[in-house]
Amino acid sequence: MVRENEIRDNEVAVAAPDPVDGALTFIGRISTPWTSRLTCPRQGRHDGPLCRIEIFEPWVAALDGVAEFERLEILYWLDRSRRDLVLQSPANNGKVHGTFALRSPVRPNPIGTAIVKLEKVEGAILSVRGLDCLDGTPLLDIKPDRTLFKPVAPPQPGDFDTDPAAAIYCQKA
Ligand code: SAM
Numbered sequence: 001m002v003r004e005n006e007i008r009d010n011e012v013a014v015a016a017p018d019p020v021d022g023a024l025t026f027i028g029r030i031s032t033p034w035t036s037r038l039t040c041p042r043q044g045r046h047d048g049p050l051c052r053i054e055i056f057e058p059w060v061a062a063l064d065g066v067a068e069f070e071r072l073e074i075l076y077w078l079d080r081s082r083r084d085l086v087l088q089s090p091a092n093n094g095k096v097h098g099t100f101a102l103r104s105p106v107r108p109n110p111i112g113t114a115i116v117k118l119e120k121v122e123g124a125i126l127s128v129r130g131l132d133c134l135d136g137t138p139l140l141d142i143k144p145d146r147t148l149f150k151p152v153a154p155p156q157p158g159d160f161d162t163d164p165a166a167a168i169y170c171q172k173a
Pocket of ligand 1: 038
């Protein structure tokens with residue numbers, strides 16, 4: 001069930017530190033048909049409505065090559081979310097789940113991600129399908145869908161490392 005910013009039965013909010021968003025740069029803005037959470041889809045669909053992603057300068061040159069990908073991963077900032085819940089009740093029925101077990105927009109750092117279908121690139125504007133965010137949502141990043149992506153740099157040994165001991169070493173680092 002969609003929420004505005006109210007707390008539901010059995011949900012738990014914490015005294016979260018004052019949010020500081022300054023370490024991120026919003027690189028663009030997303031235009032969608034949805035101005036209310038009541039009508040916004042919970043996850044986007046590739047047969048959903050056309051949405052527009054505008055890239056701000058000086059980042060437009062970074063779109064070079066993007067048009068070659070059928071699908072892109074979009075990262076965005078769910079700017080109208082509350083950020084202090086550790087237990088949430090998505091169904092608003094008293095049953096709660098940990099925030100990190102959910103894809104809810106309510107999270108300490110409200111980053112949303114979607115794999116979108118790229119329809120068109122025209123200058124600084126991408127037309128895509130598959131978004132699920134409110135009109136005006138700030139854009140954080142764009143990457144090729146990882147299932148389509150082939151690294152352009154030469155392979156390096158770690159790319160093929162399956163030694164469990166190495167995995168433990170990585171966890172400790
Ligand atoms: N697809 C993303 C993900 O999995 O990370 C986001 C999923 S989240 C469940 C999508 C919901 O977030 C929408 O249905 C809407 O209720 C809410 N939402 C969308 N844009 C938002 C915004 N800018 N600020 C706060 N909430 C937003």
